[in-house]
Amino acid sequence: MKILLIGANGKLGTAVHEALAARGHEIVTVGRTGGDLQYDITVAAQVTELYDRAGQIDAVVSAAGDVPYKPVTEMTPEDYTSAFHGKVLSQIDLVRQGVARIAERGSFTLISGVLAHEPIPTSSAASMANGALEAFVRAAAIEIAPQRINAISPTVFTESLAEYGDFFPGVPPVPVADVAQTYVRSVEGGQTGQVYAL
Amino acid sequence: MKILLIGANGKLGTAVHEALAARGHEIVTVGRTGGDLQYDITVAAQVTELYDRAGQIDAVVSAAGDVPYKPVTEMTPEDYTSAFHGKVLSQIDLVRQGVARIAERGSFTLISGVLAHEPIPTSSAASMANGALEAFVRAAAIEIAPQRINAISPTVFTESLAEYGDFFPGVPPVPVADVAQTYVRSVEGGQTGQVYAL
Numbered sequence: 001m002k003i004l005l006i007g008a009n010g011k012l013g014t015a016v017h018e019a020l021a022a023r024g025h026e027i028v029t030v031g032r033t034g035g036d037l038q039y040d041i042t043v044a045a046q047v048t049e050l051y052d053r054a055g056q057i058d059a060v061v062s063a064a065g066d067v068p069y070k071p072v073t074e075m076t077p078e079d080y081t082s083a084f085h086g087k088v089l090s091q092i093d094l095v096r097q098g099v100a101r102i103a104e105r106g107s108f109t110l111i112s113g114v115l116a117h118e119p120i121p122t123s124s125a126a127s128m129a130n131g132a133l134e135a136f137v138r139a140a141a142i143e144i145a146p147q148r149i150n151a152i153s154p155t156v157f158t159e160s161l162a163e164y165g166d167f168f169p170g171v172p173p174v175p176v177a178d179v180a181q182t183y184v185r186s187v188e189g190g191q192t193g194q195v196y197a198l
Numbered sequence: 199m200k201i202l203l204i205g206a207n208g209k210l211g212t213a214v215h216e217a218l219a220a221r222g223h224e225i226v227t228v229g230r231t232g233g234d235l236q237y238d239i240t241v242a243a244q245v246t247e248l249y250d251r252a253g254q255i256d257a258v259v260s261a262a263g264d265v266p267y268k269p270v271t272e273m274t275p276e277d278y279t280s281a282f283h284g285k286v287l288s289q290i291d292l293v294r295q296g297v298a299r300i301a302e303r304g305s306f307t308l309i310s311g312v313l314a315h316e317p318i319p320t321s322s323a324a325s326m327a328n329g330a331l332e333a334f335v336r337a338a339a340i341e342i343a344p345q346r347i348n349a350i351s352p353t354v355f356t357e358s359l360a361e362y363g364d365f366f367p368g369v370p371p372v373p374v375a376d377v378a379q380t381y382v383r384s385v386e387g388g389q390t391g392q393v394y395a396l
Contacts, residue, residue, distance in 0.1 A: 044275050072341050073297050077242050080290055084282050088326065092278055099271050116329075119337035128286065131314075131333025132326045139317035139325035143270050 002026045003187065004050075004057050006041055006094065007064025009034045011159060011176055012111070016063055019180035020187065028054055042090040044097070051101045059187045060098050061109040062091050067129050069122040083125035087111075088132045095136075099144050107148040109186040110137060112195060114155040120167050134195045141193030148192035154179040155198070174198050200224045201385065202248075202255050204239055204292065205262025207232045209357060209374055210309070214261055217378035218385065226252055240288040242295075249299045257385045258296050259307040260289050265327050267320040281323035285309075286330045293334075297342050305346040307384040308335060310393060312353040318365050332393045339391030346390035352377045353396070372396050 003020055007013045008029030020027055029035035030050060039050040041064065051057075065087030068079045091110045098108060115123045116130030130153065137151040156164055158173040165173070182196045201218055205211045206227030218225055227233035228248060237248040239262065249255075263285030266277045289308045296306060313321045314328030328351065335349040354362050356371040363371070380394045 072294055072338050075294055077287060077291060077294075080287055081282075084279075084286075084330075088282075088330070089275060089278055092322075092326070093275060096270055096273055096275075115337070116333045117336070119333075119340055121341055124290075124334055124337040124341070127333040127337035128290070128330045132282075132286070132330035135314045135317075135329025136322055136326040138315065139313070139322040140270050142317055143319055143322070 001058035001187065002028065002056065003059045003061060004028050004030060004054055006030045006060070006062040007111070010063055011157065012154075012179060013063040015176040015180035016061060016183045019177070019184050020061070023184055023188070025187075028057075041094060042085050044093050047093045047097050051097055056103070057098075057101065057106065058103045059107045059109070060094050060102060061183050061187060062094060063111050065091065065111055065129065067126040069126065071122055072124050075125060080125050080128065083129040084132070087126075087129040088136070091133060092136055095140055095144070095149060099147060102147065105146050105148075107150070107187055107192075109183055110149070110151050112137075112151040112153040114153060114171075114197070116153060117197075118155075118171075137195065138193050145192060148190075150186040150192060150194045150196060152179060152182050152186065153195050153197040154182075199256035199385065200226065200254065201257045201259060202226050202228060202252055204228045204258070204260040205309070208261055209355065210352075210377060211261040213374040213378035214259060214381045217375070217382050218259070221382055221386070223385075226255075239292060240283050242291050245291045245295050249295055254301070255296075255299065255304065256301045257305045257307070258292050258300060259381055259385060260292060261309050263289065263309055263311075263327065265324040267324065269320055270322050273323060278323050278326065281327040282330070285324075285327040286334070289331060290334055293338055293342070293347060297345060300345065303344050303346075305348070305385055305390075307381055308347070308349050310335075310349040310351040312351060312395070314351060315395075316353075316369075335393065336391050343390060346388075348384040348390060348392045348394060350377060350380050350384065351393050351395040352380075
């Protein structure tokens with residue numbers, strides 16, 4: 001398949017790239033500042049340009065999402081709006097504009113995260129964004145069939161424990177390679193409307 | 199308790215008003231165009247004014263949220279943004295600004311809805327908003343204790359079947375009075391971070 005990979009330069013994006021390439025897929029990497037194509041998916045017009053430029057695509061996979069972390073009482077409306085634009089509306093736009101662009105039986109695989117269901121202090125914007133994304137995926141799935149859409153919802157990566165482990169005390173981490181395999185499962189499998197939590 | 203009731207004029211708000219008043223609480227009703235106090239909670243500055251005006255409050259309960267319904271492919275970024283402002287950011291703002299205003303052991307009870315988990319065609323913005331709200335509630339709960347926060351997530355009301363029943367074929371409806379009792383449960387009970395689905 002020809003697969004558009006958004007957020008290709010991060011720790012997760014790199015692993016997803018490897019996992020999908022190992023399955024023989026043709027990957028077109030997209031990033032704000034790196035990758036085969038450089039676009040900012042938080043801007044709707046850039047998503048349009050991205051699809052124009054990418055040509056025929058079988059699957060869109062996203063590993064991109066930015067959200068702020070602060071206590072609820074220090075958050076501003078702009079912080080929540082930033083999380084909404086940075087992780088929710090941006091990924092929704094890949095779907096909204098992508099339905100008419102990708103293959104008839106193509107798929108979208110978006111990124112959520114454990115904080116939707118297992119919050120940590122300071123995660124209210126991240127949790128909000130992940131909960132929004134997961135509910136959108138369930139809703140979009142029943143409209144866009146036979147195209148498919150799933151979300152990947154990982155916990156903290158084993159490879160990120162040094163950096164983020166203190167925020168997830170006692171939480172079993174997941175190797176990023178396992179998360180990447182779940183993207184393969186979503187892209188090549190038959191399920192839709194799923195939130196793959198791991 | 200002195201309770202601020204947002205969205206007091208709707209079908210649900212009216213029932214919540216009755217249920218809380220029957221329990222002996224003092225209710226201050228808030229609406230855009232009706233109620234004891236008239237404010238639009240989608241505007242942060244009006245939420246500030248609302249709290250200034252309301253004085254000491256023990257609990258905030260919300261039955262207010264507006265979202266657009268359209269197929270995914272007919273939605274615009276503005277539609278999703280409208281849902282975010284109309285149901286998510288507005289209710290988040292009640293909490294964000296309310297934490298410093300309401301009683302030390304006060305509570306927030308917000309409105310979500312069944313579409314977070316059981317979508318219908320055209321509900322992607324509503325589902326997104328409800329999922330966002332529920333995840334926010336779980337996240338905020340662990341930060342604001344001993345203040346509490348819960349969400350009420352009702353299915354279609356028995357009283358709304360004539361209007362909306364065709365959108366929920368075969369779905370068991372719930373009497374709005376039962377939903378209102380769940381607000382009583384949230385306000386007077388001890389739980390926090392809960393999504394009461396009914």
